[in-house]
Amino acid sequence: MNSDVLSDAFFESLGSSNVALEKANTLPPACYTDDAFYRFEQEALFNHEWLCVGREAQVAKPGDYFTTRIIGEPIIVARDRAGVIHAMSAVCQHRAMLVAEGAGNARSFVCPYHHWTYGLNGDLVGAPAMGRTCDFEKSSAGLPVFKVEIWFGFIFINFDRDAAPLAPRLAEVGKAIANYRLDEAETLTPFTGQFPWNWKVMFENNNDGYHASRLHQGPLHNFVPSERAVFPDSDPADAGFLRFNGTLHPDASFNPTQRAVLPIFPDLVAEDRGRMTFANVPPTLSLVMTSDLVIYLILRPDGAETMEQDTGFLVAPGASKDPAFEHRLEMIMTSSRKIIAQDMHVDELVQQGLRSRFATRGRYSWQEGAQSQFNRWLILRYLAAWQALKARGEQGA
The missing domain is CATH 3.90.380.10 (Naphthalene 1,2-dioxygenase Alpha Subunit; Chain A, domain 1)
Known part of the structure; x- marks a missing residue:
């Protein structure tokens, strides 16, 4: 620097x-x-630090999602079929295409470029024509996921996986x-x-x-x-x-x-x-x-x-x-x-x-x-x- x-x-x-x-x-x-x-x-x-990205109401139903960005990082927030809210990078782990824009309801996120498909929790569930690629494992190519905490209906994420919980520090x-x-x-x-x-x-x-x-x-x-x-x-x-x-x-x-x-x-x-x-x-x-x-x-x-x-x-x-x-x-x-x-x-x-x-x-x-x-x-x-x-x-x- x-x-x-x-x-x-x-x-x-x-x-x-x-x-x-x-x-x-x-x-x-x-x-x-x-x-x-x-x-x-x-x-x-x-x-x-914990970063607010929106409200629970923005992902009220299973499959609901919205996208945002902070310090240039594209982010997806989604509620899965079990009702759990996830936050993850929107950057496809193949060629860096964004896999989602705007907001809506989806069963999965399909990269428009080569159709790699990610679950609502960020797991890679489909990667066409990758069978001949050496040492490629779908389990290790999911979207990077972030810690999530809900505080009074606000959704917070943290890029630091070791971050201490938010709520005790907001007593x-x-x-x-x-x-x-x-x-x-x-x-x-x-x-x-x-x-x-x-x-x-x-x-x-x-x-x-x-x-x-x-x-x-x-x-x-x-x-x-x-x-x-x-x-x-x-x-x-x-x-x-x-x-x-x-x-x-x-x-x-x-x-x-x-x-x-x-x-x-x-x-x-x-x-x-x-x-x-x-x-x-x-x-x-x-x-x-x-x-x-x-x-x-x-x-x-x-x-x-x-x-x-x-x-x-x-x-x-x-x-x-x-x-x-x-x-x-x-x-x-x-x-x-x-x-x-x-x-x-x-x-x-x-x-x-x-x-x-x-x-x-x-x-x-x-x-x-x-x-x-x-x-x-x-x-x-x-x-x-x-x-x-x-x-x-x-x-x-």
């Missing part, structure tokens, strides 16, 4: 972002722009959002967008309590003021962290009435209903939770300064049966789109600013506590990966 930023001096400099918020600096701009650092992040984060986050019972929520159809900025710019923006009363000032957002932001302590060794933001009244929602217009998640208590909850499982999942709607973001980087994102919505069980559901949902979507447009404009200009020779390592307001949590989560993994690379003699590769 040839880059000026991949050095002992650079990683030592991260220490000033790994201290108490009132003393901390932002991360170096190169963490958001440098191609070599992005490749380093693939090993430091994405090769070993505190799980407690905070348990009353939403997201595993029982209705999942609306997600949509995907492509964006010209680093994935951390998006993750930080979604957790930035400081800008809420400034960038989004006005009747569509002023019920959730920045000064009511709360940042619970978190252990960077855990898999996630939280941000709460108190609201001016219970059951606040992003629509012109400022109040919930969809059915409220039925098990929420007064504490839940008096705040917005932001639950984060980096590097891929961020949740924005109100009393009547949960927005989830699945971040999928594909370069140092580019990313894709799946944006989805969860509602209370049975909410969509209301004849007025689509009209009520549109009230929220119309307002949300205006707020999101402001965020997107900022994200794009922040990325441009990070490329400038004048970009510096700024200081934080107390209302940016989630950025400190995120930095500590990142830096713990950055430093461990850098030491591992040095031990293997790969830091200059």
